[in-house]
Amino acid sequence: MDYMLQWRVLPLLTLLASFLLLFYIQNSSKSSQKECSLLPYQHYWITSKRIVTPQGVISGSVEIKEGKILSIVKEEDWQGKSKVGHIVDYEEAVVMPGLIDVHAHLDDPGRAEWEGFPSGTKAAAAGGITTLVDMPLNSFPSTVSQETLKLKIKAAKERIYVDVGFWGGLVLENAFNASALEALLNAGVLGLKSFMCPSGINDFPMTNSSHIKEGLSVLAKYRRPLLVHAEIQQDSEIHLEAKDGSDDAHSYSTYLKTRPPSWEEAAIRELVAVTKETRSGGLAEGSHLHIVHLSDSSSSLELIKEAKNGGDSITVETCPHYLAFSAEEIHDGDTRFKCAPPIRDAANKEKLWEALLEGHIDMLSSDHSPTVPELKLLDDGNFLRAWGGISSLQFVLPVTWSYGQKYGVTLEQLALWWSERPAKLAGQELKGAIATGNLADIVIWEPDVEFDLNDDYPVYFKHPSISAYMGTKLSGRVLATFVRGNLVYKEGKHAPAACGVPILAR
DSSP states (O other), X not given: OHHHHHHHHHHHXXXXXXXXXXXHHHHHHXXXXXXXXXXXXXXXXXXXXXXXXXXEEEEEEXXXXXXXXXXXXXXXXXTTSOOOSEEEEOTTSEEEEOEEEEEEOOOTTXXXXXXXXXXXXXXXXXXXXXXXXXXXXXXXXXXXXXXXXXXXXXXXXXXXXXXXXXXXXXXXXXXXXXXXXXXXXXXXXXXXXXXXXXXXXXXXXXOOXXXXXXXXXXXXXXXXXXXXXXXXXXXXXXXGXXXXXXXXXXXXXXXXXXXXXXHHHHHHHHHHHHGGGGSTTSXXXXXXXXEOSOOOOSHXXXXXXXXXXXXXOEEEEXXXXXXXXXGGGOOTTOGGGOOSSOOOOHHHHHHHHHHHHHTSSOEEXXXXXXXXXXXXXXXXXOTTTSOOOBOOTTTHXXXXXXXXXXXXXXXXXXXXXXXXXXXXXXXOTTSXXXXXXXXXXXXXXXXXXXXXXXXXXXXXXXXXXXXXXXXXXXXXXXXXXXETTXXXXXXXXXXXXXXXXXXXXX
């Protein structure tokens, strides 16, 4: 009798347990969604009079479901469309693909007091950046092996508010070791990064064109890029460092002389000799070389243009600080403006804008490179001793827009420089455009709203005082940022949980 009762009850208990498990999973998912997003819907519409798409700026609606863009409907077709889901109307605000910053130093793990994943990605979200690619140096240890990449991924877990990918380092210890590079690439880095001059970081030594050639040959079969800091130190010009103890060290012009355009030209001349092999039929066909933070708009840029015209697989970026500032404006002792390569004169800045607008410079990046205020020597003002790097992560969209108004920059150009082309460089096929099937990575912003970057303005990266942009007036206020459909930032408030995804190449 007991056996027969057990036989009948057991299936009922199993069924009940299944229902309880399903209920738990569904509610857990809802709870997780609530923590990840300030908008409690998985299926909703974003409407606006200005939506930036690959086909141009339209008035209409974007349908989002479970993190992806399900459809895009023009205003004239909206009335006949069957609308299922919540509607968020942003009226005249611009709806644009989220920015992709391929050049940021978040310094985590090991130097989180400089920045760190939580503060850096909160700043990114507040600035409309939905994807960052973290540089392999300034964290400790540097990301130069499979093992050190694992440390980086562990540090990012549940601590990033936007998606974060990782570049690996091409350094002396792995450049001629194909199996070590392959292990790093197989572990998921999106590409490699090297320096042709001292990096300032002990475990990230400089490389030369021979190392770079080897790196490209390994990268060819992975079809991932090699990013290069293109400066080569010229022995005849480093004598200025001897003046470190004099008053001249507080003059920006003294620092500028220590890193002349010839450093960039020398490095790029060597690089374009190597990139010939990236052409169709070359030994490194399939690889790609990307020059980071170009500052010299003369000979260096001409070399890049010639290489492109010859069929080399090569791209180049510059940064907002080279487009916003000029050497003549930098006051003596104001080390917030120190970076490498340096900010050059006003004529150079004009030529950089010209090259960007004409398509010779492919994209923009922040090169967000923070440190602790003590290393910036803000009180001392010694340019030759201060740490170099511009803190800018939260401001790059309004900076590009504000300073670009003089040149007639359009919303489509912003999307090209900050989203579409960076997505291609980083191998992110489902990012970089508001298009059906893509991930719902979106920034909502008001181009005409001005604001002062003063002490009252909420800044989310760790050390606002070291940013060269503090004290300026900008146009272009970010209202909201969506990452994979999650509303991660809205008018000064972030989602409760850090639900960004670490991006690994496969």
